[in-house]
Amino acid sequence: MPETVEVDPSDESENLVEVIVGQQAIADRFAQLLNETQERLLVLDRPPYAAETEKSDSRVRGLLREGVKVRGIYSPDSLDVPGGVDEAYSAADAGETSRVHPQVPMKLAVFDNTAALLSLSVGQLVDSALVVHPCALLDALIEMFSLLWEQAVPVVPAKLDPLDARLMTLLAAGFKDDAIARHLSLSSRTVGRRVADLMETLGSRTRFQAGVHAQRRRLLEGA
Structure with a gap:
């Protein structure tokens, strides 16, 4: 007969994930x-955005001033999105590694490797999310971030003029001319040229490859 396993009422496994609505x-x-x-603080940034984005950005700037490392x-x-490139550069100027x-x-946002906030929304509004506490799922989310980080290209180029710097950022993001x-x-x-x-200059055959080559040749800042 299969062994019956009794669940300890004090078991904290049910508290590993919070569901947040609204x-x-x-x-x-x-x-x-x-x-x-x-x-x-580790952040995966993509739309949709919550209504208080500006306040959140201000709090993140405050963390940077306090010496918190933000990626x-x-x-x-x-x-x-309107102003998206300017905002990414502004965050980098404030000390974020982007x-x-x-x-x-x-x-996704991961806080001190002790909690993660994961959006569940698929539409135009952020109306549901999970808070994940230390467990295998949190470890997997952090590992996923690390893998994406290794594949990603730095936002702020170091040895290009400002116009080509922004062009390289958009190029690496997959934007068309x-x-x-x-x-x-x-x-x-002009963009095509x-x-x-x-x-x-970079000896690249594809547009995204140009961003990767630029990173490897230290034309872009990394961290």
Whole structure:
């Protein structure tokens, strides 16, 4: 006969995951976790965004001033929203170590390796999320972030002029010439020419490969 296993009522396994419902509840829990962060914050950034994004950004800037290490991986969609590229550069200027990856699978924040906030939303509103406490799932989320980090390309180029720096960021994110032209207020023809020049300089056959080569050749800042 199969052995019957009795569950200890004091077992804490049921407390490993919290379900948060509602934009305000998610914003409040996120703020609480940020305020408790002392060493490191890891973020996967992609839309949709909660209603209090500006307040969250301000709190993250505060963590940077306090010496907390912040790493952010941006999706192409996050750069494509109005002001997205400027915001990514602003975060980098404030001390965030930022990278861009063409396939960010989810919205995620990991606080000091002790908790993670994971969005469950698939529509235009952030209305449900999970808080994951120390367990195998949290370890897996941190490992996933590390793997994406290794594949991603730094947002802020170091040895390019400002225009080519932003072009390289958008290029590595997978943007087409028309979208890059729109973000940089250039003609598509000018963008095409500058992309071709960069790819020739880097010896790259593909656009994303150009970003990877730039990183390896230290034309981009990394951390």
